[in-house]
Structure formats: C-alpha cells, structure tokens
Amino acid sequence: MTMSNQVMVRGLTRHFGQVAAVTDLSFTVEPGVVTGFLGPNGAGKTTTLRMLLGLVRPTSGTATIGGRRYADLTHPARTVGAVLDASSFHPGRSARNHLRVYGDMIGCSERRIDEVVDLLGMPEFADRPVRGFSTGMRQRLNLATAMLGDPPVLVLDEPGNGLDPEGIAWLRRFLRAMADEGRTVLVSSHVLSEAEQMVDQVLVIRRGRLMSAGPLAGLTGDGSTLEQAFLRLTGGAA
C-alpha cells in the first residue's frame, strides 16, 4: 500500500445555490481494492468525483490523489484515469484513431495503443467507426482512453451504465484485475445489485452525506443484500 496512490477526501462540501450537493464528506480510498461509491440518483456522487478531478471547485474541503490536488499533479493522465458520464466520440473516427488523438496529447506510443486495445478486449472492433458502437463497446473505449497513461488510480463514474449482464461480468473482471495490480479503483454506481458483485469496499452516500464506509462484507455479512443493507441504513427511504 503506497500513500502515493491513495485518494483522500476531507470535509468536502459543494453547494449549488440553495442545493447542498455534497456536505462535509470525508473518506479515504486505498490501492489494491475496488471501492464502490454508492448512492441513489442525486446523492452527490458525480459532483464529488468532479471535484476530485478538478472539474468542480469545492465550496470547502479538499480532495487529493497521492496527497495532491488534481490541479497540482505533475502528470495527471499518468496518475489518474477517469471515465465520466459525458464522453463523446467523433462518430466517424475509429476507436484506434480516437486513442491516437488522446495518446498524442499525453505522449504515448503506438505500442501503448496496441496494448490498451488488447487490455480492453477491443481488437475486433478497434478499427471500426465509433458511430456503430454498442454501449458496451463505447464503455470499453472510455476505459481504454483512461488507461492510456497506465495510471495507478482509476476514477470511474457509473461505468456499468447500460451494460448487459455479460458486459457487467466483463467489467467486474477488469476492475478486479486492475485492483490486483495494485491500482486504486473508485467506481460509482446507483445500481446496488450490480455494485455488490464488483466491489470490496463501499462508501454509501445519500443527500451529499456519507452514510457508511467499510468492507462490503460489513454490510452484507448477515446475509442481506446490499440493497437491503442500504435501506436499513437510510431508514427505508432512498
């Protein structure tokens, strides 16, 4: 476990006008495990991840990766790979060409592009235009882009969105492999049944506040599902 790959959030707060999107959130995400950042729609997951990635300014508090704020990282793309909801691809460009465009920006070799195409299981469709891609193919391309810089930290906002059961099983294996390599993997989801199959540690938020943090087994060890445990935590109301 190296401090350099820890994600640390302390007293993080963000208001949008009257809306308290995130309130005094503190947690630590360790390398080598898959950590689920879970909560219902509107709980504040995306806002938190966007603050971590320097895309939203906190009202107060800090979010750091390896002890530094995103804006202070020397090599951001080689430190943290991020997948946020709103990725858009040029429809006429092939996946491989998309990766080349991003790869050029961060100075990665053609060999690295071949590696991520293999890593994400994309050889069969990497040379096809993105316009014909399924949701699963698009998610793989998102992840491939995030992996270009071989980052030790992955921050993924709802990577399971729209995936079929086979896609979810693939994602689970991928996240597990990344964590087993010692990476820090933080993955948000509002689908608790899906997250339950993927994560080791859970952070549960609701209405911008942390409800629970710890091993998945701590919530489900009594035989209840994560969904049941969540409803218990939140008094039955999402």
Ligand SMILES: Nc1ncnc2c1ncn2[C@@H]1O[C@H](COP(=O)(O)OP(=O)(O)OP(=O)(O)O)[C@@H](O)[C@H]1O
């Ligand atoms: N730019 C913004 N302006 C105003 N309100 C915002 C903005 N971004 C987020 N919010 C509000 O902050 C709250 C938290 O939203 P956020 O998107 O972080 O939740 P979430 O947990 O990611 O939800 P979902 O699962 O639906 O993506 C919501 O009430 C949302 O409407």
